[in-house]
Amino acid sequence: MKTTKCDYLIIGSGAGGSSVADYLLESGFSVLMIEEGDDYSSDNVPESALDGMTGMWRGGGLTPAFGSPTVTYAEARCFGGGTEINSGIMQRVPASILAEWGAISDEDQDFYNNKIHSHYEWVENTLNANVLDSSQDQHSQILKHAGESQGWRVESLPRAMTGCSCKQPLCVCGGKQAMTATLLKKNLINKKFSVLPRTRAKKLIFKNSLVTEVIAEESSSQGSTSKIRILPTTVFLCAGTIHTPHLLMKSGVNFPGLGRFQLHPTLKILAHFKDPVNAARQPLPNYAITEFMPDLRFGGSVVTPGVLGMAFAENWDARSYLKDQLDYLASYYVMIRPKSWGQIRSFKFAADPLVTYMLDSQDSELIAFGTEKLSNALFSVGAVSLHPSIKNHGGWETINSVKVDMLNKKLRDKLNLMSIHLFGSCSPLNNPTFLLNNGRIKGISNVILADGSCLPSAPGVNPQATIMSLARRNVIKYCEK
Ligand SMILES: Cc1cc2nc3c(=O)[nH]c(=O)nc-3n(C[C@H](O)[C@H](O)[C@H](O)COP(=O)(O)OP(=O)(O)OC[C@H]3O[C@@H](n4cnc5c(N)ncnc54)[C@H](O)[C@@H]3O)c2cc1C
Known part of the structure; x- marks a missing residue:
């Protein structure tokens, strides 16, 4: 098995992962990013809408959650994550919801009522909103x-x-400010930034309270696969709302509230x-x-x-x-x-999670x-x-x-409901003992969550700007320490 060492490993290259990479690289650190999906940003552009659909969207399009009524949801699986297939609508969370989130702790109160706005400004300027x-x-x-x-x-x-x-x-003309047109494009010229597309993290291996190894699987464009062993100092887990808790569960981390998530029916x-x-x-x-x-x-x-x-x-x-x-x-x-919450569960022999949602x-x-x-x-x-x-x-x-x-x-x-917005699967609201603010998990000192899973609950607006803001807060907080 190939073995590689790195300082900072980012798992997932979407809105959250790209924001983390940008801050770490700006601060002079070396970063390895792995992304399960392919890179469609340059010579690999899908020739037809159908190729784009099957390649860039996880499962080729919509995935059903089990429950009643039917709710299907969409996720990306490509370099740049959801920002490559989304509409790029940028919204701040309304003050009433920020106040709800601010009630989680004193530190959150200051962040959600005040500080988050400087992060929103960064997002809006970076993405030309x-x-x-x-x-x-x-x-x-x-x-x-x-x-x-x-x-x-x-x-x-x-x-x-x-x-x-x-x-x-x-x-389709490149005007949309996806991650591959903005943060990833800017950072790819940095020699301290390495990216492995078509590489899926399968398991985090723990020793005491630290992740010491990440076992990943790299797929070639011809379809063959090979295992890689990555030895990181710190891991930023940015695999998105469904796959971040799934990877934790596959790695033996589980506690009540993990994987409880919301969407916008x-x-x-x-x-x-x-x-x-x-x-x-x-x-x-x-x-x-x-x-x-x-x-x-x-x-x-x-x-x-x-x-x-x-x-x-x-x-x-x-x-x-x-x-x-x-x-x-x-x-x-x-x-x-919604008031309703769904649940993400992982099973030992199944590669994909089971997602249930009852309205x-x-x-x-x-x-x-x-x-x-x-x-x-x-x-x-x-x-x-x-x-x-x-x-x-x-x-x-x-x-x-x-x-x-x-x-x-x-x-x-x-009803045939659908959602393209997913969040909150690692929300401190669901287990304040284990899910701490700033993307930290009790008992694991070198893993930081920084994606849609960190939103406390449904924001009621398009989530990308908030996901990027929280990811940036989490990486800044980590670096301060
Ligand atoms: C069709 C559509 C339209 C949307 N429109 C808007 C909009 O207009 N405005 C807005 O604000 N939001 C919109 N959204 C939602 C927004 O795109 C997402 O909320 C956002 O991209 C989520 O960011 P994230 O970092 O949590 O995850 P993602 O952006 O999904 O990134 C996660 C990445 O991790 C990768 N990954 C997962 N598991 C692994 C693993 N084990 N190993 C390695 N890599 C892994 C995935 O392949 C993915 O690329 C839309 C979404 C969709 C699907």
């Missing part, structure tokens, strides 16, 4: 008008984007308008209806052939006629900040409330029919039919 002009984009404008028609608060969403010329639903509504929208040729809507925040938010989703295909497949008989109406379709969503009745009520409100607003701005992500649903043409369905509790089991 700005509000794009969407005055000519129907897909965006419909959402804005829908909110205004009801007298609701509508906000513009800043995005990590600069000089985008393609104006596609997902930027989201119901999509495909809207058919009488006038053309041309959503597939426009950027993602850059407004959100924030009237019911922090518990409920309405926004716009990307419209791509794959997304439409999934929506049609939910009830092909009732929806297939829409395939001749592509220019008249738009996609919006109802997203909640509690309060959360289904909130989704039903939001669906009725958003549907009403969409009808008021010219939608002729709405097709929610509910199994075998025939669609709505009037607000009355929405109201009837939303009172039908049996229909709630048929």
Whole structure:
């Protein structure tokens, strides 16, 4: 087995891992980063959307969590992590939620109520976060008008984007400020930075309270694998909300609360308008209806052939006629900040974790409330029919039919919810004895957590800016010591 030594080992190259690498390298340290996925940033760019889907997304797309109703979630598995496939919406957590998180400890109170904002500024400057002009984009404008028609608060969403010329639903011209376009690109020229893509950490080996070895598996582009033994001084665990606790459990670390996680359950509504929208040729809507925040938010989703295909497949008989109406379709969503928590579990002989998620009745009520409100607003701005992500649903043409369905509790089991936001699987809220602030775990002195797993609970907004801020805080705190 090949053996390699390093000072700082970072496992995972996403929003958290890249932020940690940046600070360590800026401080003059040597860093080895391993990433399970491939590097698609330069000559390895996927030639088609399908290659991108299968290569850059874990499991080739959406992964189902076991539970009721169905919730599927998406994760990246590539160099740069989720930032390579996401929409780059940058948001700060609302003050009311920061105050909740600040109540965890005195140190957290100062951090979440004050200090976090300097980290947010760093993120926003590093990623060129700005509000794009969407005055000519129907897909965006419909959402804005829908909110205004009801007298609701509508906000513009800043995005990590600069000089985008393609104006596609997902930027493909390099304007999006993913990690491979920003922090990783900047640091790859540093001789103290080594990266091993296609290398998955399989197990941390402990001696007393220290990780002394990490056993990883490297895959070649031809598909063969070989084991590597890495001997690090310090490990930053940045494998994302699902895989950080999974790796700890696979390594024999387990305690109550580990792997308990949240997501933002989201119901999509495909809207058919009488006038053309041309959503597939426009950027993602850059407004959100924030009237019911922090518990409920309405926004716009990307419209791509794959997304439409999934929506049609939910009830092909009732929806297939829409395939001749592509220019008249738009996609919006109802997203909640839930009370429910899911659980990540690992089993000895299974390489992947078991993820379960049950939506509690309060959360289904909130989704039903939001669906009725958003549907009403969409009808008021010219939608002729709405097709929610509910199994075998025939669609709505009037607000009355929405109201009837939303009172039908049996229909709630048929919701096809999804989430692209996952967090809190190593939250101090779930075990303050073992999960300490600043990403530390009681009894393990050289492992620091720095990714979505560290968020105390669901933020109610897009999480990347907060994940990067907390990762930066954790690495700074470690270096101070
Ligand atoms: C489609 C989509 C759209 C999104 N849109 C937005 C948005 O607009 N704004 C926003 O704020 N957020 C958005 N998000 C969420 C955001 O991208 C994630 O919250 C964020 O990237 C998570 O950062 P992370 O560091 O926790 O994990 P990730 O970015 O997922 O990085 C973890 C990395 O670790 C690697 N890894 C896992 N296990 C191992 C292992 N054992 N060994 C080695 N490597 C490993 C993974 O392959 C992955 O690359 C979106 C997400 C998706 C999927």
